[in-house]
Amino acid sequence: MATVVIVGDGPGGLGAALFLARAEHDTRVYGTDKTAMHHAHLHNYLGIEELGGSEFQQIARRQVTAAGASLDETEVESVERRDDRFVITLDGGTTVEANYLVLAGGKSAQSLAAQAGATVEDGRVSVDVEYRTDVDRLYAVGRLVRPERSQAIISAGAGATVALDILSREAGKDVHDWDSPPEQ
Structure with missing residues (x-):
């Protein structure tokens, strides 16, 4: 079981947390619930006809905690890469170690990406597919x-992509997260 720290509690961070927690990985989300989603109104999110962003956040946060992830409103102050782990320093000086780190906290997390050694150019963190x-x-x-080009459904899908990549890496093979209908 891996420990995964996710910084950011919008659709991207919560999307990753849901998949990882359901797969029983130690999943910790740090976010202050100040996501831009609270200023959104969803009307083009597949499967949702219309929903306010704050209501979406409430539902998503409940879903993620029910799956076993922890949500913590403590702010992340810094990130350091040590050997094959990340050391995350929280507000107040407490540190947390993780095997994986997912940054999903909007532009404010750019400095955390840079601290960890990631390439940040022209206001964006460089990533692969x-x-x-x-x-x-x-x-x-x-x-x-x-x-x-930020969009809630794209961010949630990106979070799910990250989670499946981590799950596959941990399993040593491609992992699929198929939902199965309940048995009759």
Whole structure:
């Protein structure tokens, strides 16, 4: 079981947390619930006809905690890469170690990406198609990657992509997260 720290509690961070927690990884989300989603109104999110962003956040946060992830409103002050782990320093000086770090906290997390050694150019963190940065086990999603083309459904999908990449890496093979209908 891996420990995954996610910085940011919008659709990208919570999307990653849901998949990882359901797969029983130690999943910790740090975010102050000040996501831009509270200023959104969803009307083009697949499967949702219309929903306010704050209501979406409430539902998503409940879903993620029910799956086993922890949500913590403590702010992350700094990140350091040590050997094959990340050391995350929280407000107040407490540190947390993680095997994987997912940055999903909007533009404010750019400095955390840079602290961890990731390439940050022109206001965005550089990633590949799986949202991996050039630092092993460090991922970035959402406005960090697409600042001028941010969209809730894209961010949630990016979070799910990250989670499946981590799950596959941990399993040593491709992992799929198929939902199965309940047995009758």
